[in-house]
Amino acid sequence: MSEYVVRRRVYFTIYAILIACTLLTAQVAFLDLGAWNTVAAVGIAAFKAVLVILFFMHVRYSTPLTWLVVGGSLFWFGILLVLTMSDYLTRGWHTY
């Protein structure tokens, strides 16, 4: 299995996008979007993370097993978050 050598131009392009997104998220934070502020902030962060994972960490060029490990860890964090939240968000609900 030979290791794919990513061209440096790719790295610089991704870097530029990452910096742009950082400035964007800082600006958006000062706009009043209500609940969407959080969505935007987390969404932009997730987009940045995906770029780092795919290109800086070479996941785009990696094996399906690597994708499974990455996806699995995020899914398991999701289990922790969702099932715990299922308690906290329903504490006020009545059963009668």
Next chain:
Amino acid sequence: MASSTVLLPPHHYLNDGYGVKSWLLTRDHKRIALLYLAGITFFFFVGGAMAVLIRLELTTPAGDLVSDETYNKLFTMHGVMMVFFFLIPSIPATLGNFLVPLLIGAKDLAFPKLNLASWYIYMIGGLFTLYALIAGGVDTGWTFYTPFSTVSSTTNVIPTAFGIFITGFSSILTGLNFIITIHRMRAPGMTWFRLPLFIWSIYATSMIFVLGTPVLAITMLLVAAERLFHFGFFDPALGGDPVLFQHLFWFYSHPAVYIMVLPAMGVVSEIVPAFCRKRVFGYSFVAFASVAIAVLGFLVWGHHLFVAGESAYSAMIFSSLSFLVAIPSAVKVFNWTATMYKGSISWETPMLYAIGFIGLFTMGGLTGLFLATLPIDVHVTDTYFVIAHFHYIMVGGAIMGYMGGLHYWWPKISGRLYNEFLAKISAGIIFLGFNLTFFPQFVLGYLGMPRRYHAYPPEFQVLNVLSSAGASILGVGYLLPLGYLMWSLRYGRLAGSNPWGAVGLEWATTSPPPTENFAETPTVTWEAYQYDAPAEHHAA
């Protein structure tokens, strides 16, 4: 079977270098397994000593042996030692470390130096936690519930939490090592569905090690930080929620019980076909069931919080999921039973332990369903019913599996046979002692005796005395193997490479195996458990 002309192989892993340095700096997974064996045996008897004191106190209704605070420290250290330093590492770190490369046809694990580091981390964490015991103890219970552990307890919570935090890395690195090894170091021809089921179990266990333990690690850090720096995560005075601790703690600690039982199930899946001389019924179902248990086991932790204050809706979800997780376990029990049907069964010691596992695990598992049922749990939670339930799984299940595996593979590990008569007697004593200790506890719990109390109403005494009597018998049962197994190292009959006539790569090499496991990397062309196939597929 071994004959009187069996000789020890001239070069094997035990005589490949002598002296303390050759053991403490070894990279050989087999030697590391034995280092772990020494460690876990030590911590088992420490935890056992705590149990002796607990059962001694509980023979009388009054709290007359120790004070209530001391009693709290006893059951805390019993839990901490037994869970984190015995049960969690037991099969994976000893039998897993020894056997995984052998069973898949590899020379060692993927990362031998990391393996040694795991052992050092385990020992350092264990001795550090033991220090916390000797230096005054901890009284929070092994579950460290907040806000008592973070605010009110005046005992050594921080060193204990830190010791557990350190030891967690041992688990994580071992699981990581197993996962990479099983993915990337199988011998040619050893496809996933030709793997022994023990490997599937270890793989599923390793998934839990890797995904669950880190959450325990952060939880222990949060407890220590809250106590040290007065952070506000679980403190109601600041708007924190103590139940959050329970969510985080049980997110690991429930899957942890599957860490304890999955490897034991894997051992049973090896012993049953060997002593019934028959393929495992429904191999792929058993393999998938292992993975299903690991996955579903992460979805049920809220059943520990039914009366803690989690929402009713959340409780209903967790209750339903808890019913679901019983299904793959049941599939395994059915398949082992079907394997025995029309098999040529022989009753050597490993098989006795395997049968013991199947029966006692079934009882423990069924009582788990009672506990998953919300209205019943409200009645018996925090009573001896729960204690009986989990001891049926952990002692009747996991420890029986461990003992069975130890006896099954002892000839491979040591090159010697133990005294079969003594071994059978010990198995019987353990079975008898176990049931006498823990069955009365189901009744006690149903009748309302709370757990973690050092004094109880006089009407509970008879059942408590029965339980304590059983505990003393159980103790004898565990001491006997220590004796005859050690004795066999020097004086036991030589075993030869395959004393049981079993099928599997481990039996195709000498007993004890050479350091590099196989003279030549094997190429696998046969299915697992081919007891019905021509002899050349079996061991030499």
Next chain:
Amino acid sequence: MLPDTAHHHSSALAHQFDTIEQQRDATTLGMWVFLATEVLFFGGLFATYSIYRVWYPDAFGAASRTLDITLGTINTAVLITSSLTMALAVHSAQVGQRRLLMLFLVVTMALGLVFLGIKGYEYYQKFVEHHVPGSNFQFAPEYARNAQIFFSLYFMMTGLHAAHMIIGLGIMTWMLVWSWNGTVSREYASPIEIAGLYWHFVDIIWIFLYPLLYLIGRHVHV
């Protein structure tokens, strides 16, 4: 897999592996599995954060506004740049450019130190403003109780992140030594790749910490 007699006799090949490709494959996968454990490790903190943010949005907003957004943004840019230089270091290792590799490693480490320096200054600011949880904590009365939870999370999460950065600097030092003494080469670049994975992961954690800690309630004009 080839039988034992047809080994690659690379000096970097460990005895338990048959080929250098198997070794690289296994070690890379090993680092990914380790990073998965780190996701769950930090995940416990992110889950805790999520719950309390849902419960106390106004207190969290008030507390977040006291963080220095300029320094936070600069630090985010610093870390992203260090990820770029790390990726360039990996590239240099893969094509056998030893000098460039060492240069990029040093720059990565320097940027890491800049990050830690700025972080240290921010911690000092928090100490001076009495925003460190404990008996000296002072905050606007209507939010004080819950703001302490925010700051507990702030110190815990950024503290743990900083600890990982320090470990990362240690790993980079080790990689620098290996690059200098020839252990790392064009044929055996995987240590740099694996160290890079760790570094990028620490960057990703910060990519999430930045908006979650610095950007809450910024639009509120109090």
